[in-house]
Amino acid sequence: MPTALECRNVSFRYHKRRPVLDGVTFAVERGQIFGLLGPNGAGKSTLVKILLGLNRAGEGSVTWFGEPLTTRTRRRIGYVPQDLALLYDLSAHDNVRFFGRLNGMSGKHLEERTRTVLDFVGLWDERGKQPGEYSGGMKRRLNIACGIVHDPDVVIMDEPTVGVDPQSRNHILESIETLRDQGTTVVYISHYMEEVERLCTTIGVIDEGTYLCGGTLEELLHAHAPEAIVDLELTTGTTVDADDLAGLEILEQRSGGVSVSVPEGQLDVMRLIADRFDDKVQRFTYIPPNLEQVFFRLTKKALRD
Ligand SMILES: Nc1ncnc2c1ncn2[C@@H]1O[C@H](COP(=O)(O)OP(=O)(O)OP(=O)(O)O)[C@@H](O)[C@H]1O
Numbered sequence: 001m002p003t004a005l006e007c008r009n010v011s012f013r014y015h016k017r018r019p020v021l022d023g024v025t026f027a028v029e030r031g032q033i034f035g036l037l038g039p040n041g042a043g044k045s046t047l048v049k050i051l052l053g054l055n056r057a058g059e060g061s062v063t064w065f066g067e068p069l070t071t072r073t074r075r076r077i078g079y080v081p082q083d084l085a086l087l088y089d090l091s092a093h094d095n096v097r098f099f100g101r102l103n104g105m106s107g108k109h110l111e112e113r114t115r116t117v118l119d120f121v122g123l124w125d126e127r128g129k130q131p132g133e134y135s136g137g138m139k140r141r142l143n144i145a146c147g148i149v150h151d152p153d154v155v156i157m158d159e160p161t162v163g164v165d166p167q168s169r170n171h172i173l174e175s176i177e178t179l180r181d182q183g184t185t186v187v188y189i190s191h192y193m194e195e196v197e198r199l200c201t202t203i204g205v206i207d208e209g210t211y212l213c214g215g216t217l218e219e220l221l222h223a224h225a226p227e228a229i230v231d232l233e234l235t236t237g238t239t240v241d242a243d244d245l246a247g248l249e250i251l252e253q254r255s256g257g258v259s260v261s262v263p264e265g266q267l268d269v270m271r272l273i274a275d276r277f278d279d280k281v282q283r284f285t286y287i288p289p290n291l292e293q294v295f296f297r298l299t300k301k302a303l304r305d
Helices: 044-051 092-102 107-121 136-148 166-181 193-199 217-224 267-280 293-297
Strands: 003-012 019-028 034-035 059-064 078-079 152-156 185-190 202-207 210-215 227-234 250-253 257-263 281-287
Touching: 003 044, 019 044, 019 059, 019 185, 034 281, 044 152, 044 166, 044 185, 044 281, 078 136, 078 185, 092 107, 136 166, 136 210, 136 250, 152 250, 166 185, 166 193, 185 193, 202 217, 202 267, 202 293, 210 217, 210 293, 217 293, 227 267, 267 281
Parallel strands: 019 210, 034 185, 034 202, 078 152, 152 185
Antiparallel strands: 003 019, 003 059, 202 210, 227 257, 227 281, 250 257
């Protein structure tokens, strides 16, 4: 599969401070939804600015479709920024037209694409309103329409669902799946594990400016989180001894509770835990292998910090 985007050994620092990105390397194949997952402050938005040529990498290189970023390659890229990029004294319709013109569009083609993308995000009937009259979710959807009006081959979406109601969130996620089905490559930046798990064909995990790992969800789980977690909340004063847990790895021990790693689907382990702690168990939570654990295993931090 040809490569849409390649980021090689990219490092960056603001004002000579410590590096915000440190040797970031990954590639996105065409047709993928590539998820870049990391907590707040990981360096995701800084990386996006470098990908788009808005910040200059201190070291390393970025190529799009095998070439450095040029005016020609730039027209093949769409960008949906995290901070809404809308003109509040124009109608939604004129906002989309405006971004189309910025991308060199005009005439019938611009009118047709404006209608197509406003339909696509479910705002055609509300096109006469200004963004100030829209809900948070509608503004996010208009932001997407403006970012894809020029029918780009690749779209970068930076946290497109932040602060939206569940209905708009679902609409946005479905739209992204439709874009993928139409052959658009999507770079999806998020700190929401569930969205990345649902949407993305390939996932890269970033923290404190370091690209920790990348691969399909199955590959990441297999390599970094092969086991499930059982979390027990116990009645006050219950002590937990490592011997009680028959050699299971204790991930976290706290006053009134313990988290252990258990081989997925091994019910005899569940029985052992139930027998040992019996009526002292106040709450039993089984967490199947997921991206949160991949992140925890690699950083010893929760993704949502
Ligand atoms: N213009 C700037 N000047 C100085 N430091 C900055 C600037 N922009 C971001 N930073 C710092 O760079 C680091 C990475 O920030 P960045 O916004 O890239 O992270 P992020 O992963 O996108 O976070 P979020 O999910 O909160 O948007 C943070 O420590 C942030 O404080």
